[in-house]
Amino acid sequence: MPSTAGGGVRRSVTGTRGLVAAGFLLPALVLLGALVVYPIGYSVYRSFFDRSGDGFAGLGNYVEIFTDDTILTAVENNAIWVVVAPTVATALGLMFAVLTERVRWGTAFKLVVFMPMAISMLAAGIIFRLVYEQDPERGVANAVWVGVHDTFAESAGFPKARPAPAHPLKPAGGGAFVTERPVRAGSPVLLPLVGVPADKMPSDARPAKSAPPSTDGRITGTAWLDFTRGGGGTVNAVDAAELGLKGLAIEAVKDGRVVAEATAAADGTFSLPKEADGAVLRLPESNFREPYNGVDWLGPSLVTPAIIGSYLWMWAGFAMVLIAAGLAAVPRELLEAARVDGANEWQVFRRVTVPLLAPVLAVVLVTLMINVLKIFDLVFIIAPGSAQDDANVLALQLYRSSFGTDAHLGVGSAIAVLLLLLVIPVMAFNIRRMRRETRR
Amino acid sequence: MSTDSANGPDSTAGRAGPAGPDPRAGAVSEAGSVSEAAASGAGSVTEHGPVRARPSLASRIAARTGGGVMRVFLVLVGLFWLMPTVGLLLSSLRSPADISASGWWEVFTAPAQLTTENYERLLQNETVTDSLLSTVMITVPATVLVVVIGSLAGYAFAWMEFPGRDWWFLAVVGLLVVPVQVALVPVSKLFGTIGIFETTTGVVLFHVAFGLPFAIFLLRNFFAEIPRELLEAARLDGAGEVRLFTRVVLPLGGPAIASLGIFQFLWVWNDMLVALIFADSESPPITVALQQQVRQFGNNIDVLAPGAFVSMLIPLAVFFAFQRQFVSGVMAGAVK
Numbered sequence: 001m002p003s004t005a006g007g008g009v010r011r012s013v014t015g016t017r018g019l020v021a022a023g024f025l026l027p028a029l030v031l032l033g034a035l036v037v038y039p040i041g042y043s044v045y046r047s048f049f050d051r052s053g054d055g056f057a058g059l060g061n062y063v064e065i066f067t068d069d070t071i072l073t074a075v076e077n078n079a080i081w082v083v084v085a086p087t088v089a090t091a092l093g094l095m096f097a098v099l100t101e102r103v104r105w106g107t108a109f110k111l112v113v114f115m116p117m118a119i120s121m122l123a124a125g126i127i128f129r130l131v132y133e134q135d136p137e138r139g140v141a142n143a144v145w146v147g148v149h150d151t152f153a154e155s156a157g158f159p160k161a162r163p164a165p166a167h168p169l170k171p172a173g174g175g176a177f178v179t180e181r182p183v184r185a186g187s188p189v190l191l192p193l194v195g196v197p198a199d200k201m202p203s204d205a206r207p208a209k210s211a212p213p214s215t216d217g218r219i220t221g222t223a224w225l226d227f228t229r230g231g232g233g234t235v236n237a238v239d240a241a242e243l244g245l246k247g248l249a250i251e252a253v254k255d256g257r258v259v260a261e262a263t264a265a266a267d268g269t270f271s272l273p274k275e276a277d278g279a280v281l282r283l284p285e286s287n288f289r290e291p292y293n294g295v296d297w298l299g300p301s302l303v304t305p306a307i308i309g310s311y312l313w314m315w316a317g318f319a320m321v322l323i324a325a326g327l328a329a330v331p332r333e334l335l336e337a338a339r340v341d342g343a344n345e346w347q348v349f350r351r352v353t354v355p356l357l358a359p360v361l362a363v364v365l366v367t368l369m370i371n372v373l374k375i376f377d378l379v380f381i382i383a384p385g386s387a388q389d390d391a392n393v394l395a396l397q398l399y400r401s402s403f404g405t406d407a408h409l410g411v412g413s414a415i416a417v418l419l420l421l422l423v424i425p426v427m428a429f430n431i432r433r434m435r436r437e438t439r440r
Numbered sequence: 441m442s443t444d445s446a447n448g449p450d451s452t453a454g455r456a457g458p459a460g461p462d463p464r465a466g467a468v469s470e471a472g473s474v475s476e477a478a479a480s481g482a483g484s485v486t487e488h489g490p491v492r493a494r495p496s497l498a499s500r501i502a503a504r505t506g507g508g509v510m511r512v513f514l515v516l517v518g519l520f521w522l523m524p525t526v527g528l529l530l531s532s533l534r535s536p537a538d539i540s541a542s543g544w545w546e547v548f549t550a551p552a553q554l555t556t557e558n559y560e561r562l563l564q565n566e567t568v569t570d571s572l573l574s575t576v577m578i579t580v581p582a583t584v585l586v587v588v589i590g591s592l593a594g595y596a597f598a599w600m601e602f603p604g605r606d607w608w609f610l611a612v613v614g615l616l617v618v619p620v621q622v623a624l625v626p627v628s629k630l631f632g633t634i635g636i637f638e639t640t641t642g643v644v645l646f647h648v649a650f651g652l653p654f655a656i657f658l659l660r661n662f663f664a665e666i667p668r669e670l671l672e673a674a675r676l677d678g679a680g681e682v683r684l685f686t687r688v689v690l691p692l693g694g695p696a697i698a699s700l701g702i703f704q705f706l707w708v709w710n711d712m713l714v715a716l717i718f719a720d721s722e723s724p725p726i727t728v729a730l731q732q733q734v735r736q737f738g739n740n741i742d743v744l745a746p747g748a749f750v751s752m753l754i755p756l757a758v759f760f761a762f763q764r765q766f767v768s769g770v771m772a773g774a775v776k
Contacts, residue, residue: 020681021600025608028593028652035649036615039626046625096517099510111763112518115525118759118766119752120710122727126748127524129737130531130544138543140527313524321767374619377712381734395621402625403717409625416622427617 047413061414074392086368093319114317125381128310132297142294175285189221208268217274224268244268252276326360532745571729582647590655598663662696703769
């Protein structure tokens with residue numbers, strides 16, 4: 001409290017009468033009394049009554065907060081929020097502040113990172129609904145994720161493709177198929193598959209051709225979609241209207257070892273070197289893998305981390321600017337002295353910078369904690385209706401309990417009181433800090 | 441400047457951003473602006489101490505490449521931070537069919553997709569234009585009233601004598617962190633009784649009440665800094681309390697009032713929760729109007745993307761135009 005300790009220190013210059021002072025204060029005090037103080041009292045009072053407001057419920061509503069499954073999820077999520085979001089935001093802010101300190105265009109960087117503070121949580125929510133769009137064709141988060149994933153595990157080809165019941169392939173476990181008999185040079189191999197929808201066929205697949213028997217000991221064959229649109233066609237024979245399975249991977253396996261590999265051409269033909277003579281042909285599982293569709297960011301398990309991510313996008317800049325200001329006040333001589341003594345940059349950071357910044361870091365953490373306790377808009381906007389129960393937080397539950405279809409004002413008020421109680425220690429911390437600062 | 445000079449600067453420490461040039465005031469008041477904070481840090485890097493040992497060649501090379509890696513990292517982070525906003529902007533400039541077919545990054549290979557069609561349709565959409573007007577109708581009075589009522593009370597707390605002054609001030613500051621959520625139900629009942637529930641007046645009053653603790657806190661500390669001699673001189677010239685307030689205190693309080701005004705303006709402009717409950721459902725502000733479309737996100741994206749961008753324009757303009765006041769305002773008011 002930066003107020004004057006002794007009441008009489010600052011005397012009114014005008015020798016005001018109390019009445020004039022009352023006139024100056026009245027509008028503020030009336031508004032504060034009616035719209036801030038009175039509601040606190042009302043909420044405390046109302047939290048002890050049941051749904052209708054007539055019956056005394058004692059602590060029943062508070063018990064319900066910690067027993068009702070939906071509200072309990074909110075409590076748990078809020079705990080996750082309060083622990084994770086401020087910590088990560090502060091860590092990011094510290095990192096950015098320290099790194100940008102030595103870069104000439106650090107200001108531009110800071111502007112970019114701080115900018116999200118200016119926009120509404122609603123706009124940020126809409127922005128991140130776009131980012132987290134499930135379809136990798138549209139949502140940038142999944143587009144990147146799928147891109148990375150496919151670099152390491154390419155999904156190709158023909159999910160759900162399988163051999164027709166009567167033909168020379170059998171399942172080999174793990175989704176792969178092998179020929180029932182070893183292949184021989186000179187007799188072309190037929191690898192017919194069914195079950196690929198027309199629109200999932202490669203656009204450049206051409207009508208399948210029977211491979212001519214080889215004369216040089218190579219293994220030749222055709223892998224094609226043994227299905228003639230509109231019926232007709234002979235099973236296990238290459239018919240005119242049937243397409244080659246372009247890109248299908250084929251392995252020749254002898255004694256459990258892959259001795260040769262090939263890929264079917266646009267007309268379905270392939271050829272293997274003569275080492276494959278006498279091997280069985282395997283169609284590996286990778287041909288039939290489902291295309292990877294990315295992560296369900298807004299699904300039940302990831303929705304809270306995803307929304308925390310959007311919060312970090314908004315508030316890391318806040319931490320960064322506060323910490324950068326604190327950093328500017330750190331005496332350079334101390335850092336230099338540490339460097340002269342042979343400390344490397346990491347040691348300087350860890351042993352000198354961070355301890356000197358500790359008070360600022362504490363302020364940032366505490367401020368973000370208060371802010372996070374009351375998080376509402378982001379969750380309300382980003383979590384789709386189906387995931388709102390999983391993403392629930394106290395402020396959202398308060399809104400639903402108070403104004404939802406199944407309103408229970410007693411519970412709503414109890415949550416309000418709980419929020420207030422959680423904020424009070426922080427308020428005490430803040431007031432103590434202000435007092436300390438004014439004493440120095 | 442007798443007792444006051446010892447007391448004055450200290451009492452304004454803490455969070456009065458532009459008000460407190462006092463270096464001891466803690467981090468917040470030093471965060472004058474984003475650029476300032478950066479500038480003050482930059483100069484010292486090259487000043488090596490005279491006794492510093494000459495680093496070995498290897499360590500210099502390591503430092504160089506380390507610096508290069510750091511720069512690349514920062515550029516990547518910067519791009520990463522920009523990407524969501526750029527995505528929204530580019531999405532808003534594509535036709536609904538394109539949006540549902542592919543991602544916004546397609547425009548880099550097919551710039552012909554860019555069209556202002558969505559914006560044209562948005563500006564003809566009366567719900568949206570009306571809601572922008574509602575936002576202004578709520579934001580402007582809520583800002584002006586907070587500044588006026590807050591500075592009246594701030595002046596009284598700073599320079600008037602009445603019993604229990606410091607306790608009253610302490611109580612007001614204590615209200616700073618009361619979450620708005622606590623008041624939603626009780627105030628909606630209260631407003632219902634006096635007939636201003638779901639009216640613009642109600643929203644404005646709610647925002648004013650919850651803006652006041654911070655306003656009073658900030659302005660009282662700033663006003664207390666004004667040299668006593670100035671006020672006494674004006675008093676000798678025959679100025680009354682009201683004249684003193686309007687002619688001396690308010691003009692001198694300019695910087696603090698600017699910070700407060702900008703903070704409150706953005707707070708109210710960006711608010712959704714309060715408006716969701718208290719605003720007139722016939723003429724909701726832009727945040728609520730857009731929120732109603734979010735349920736069918738995929739279908740309404742051609743309204744949501746440009747709408748969100750339009751709603752961001754004013755805050756972003758304020759941000760870039762008043763960077764300094766903006767930063768100090770946001771810093772000081774973040775507890776809210």
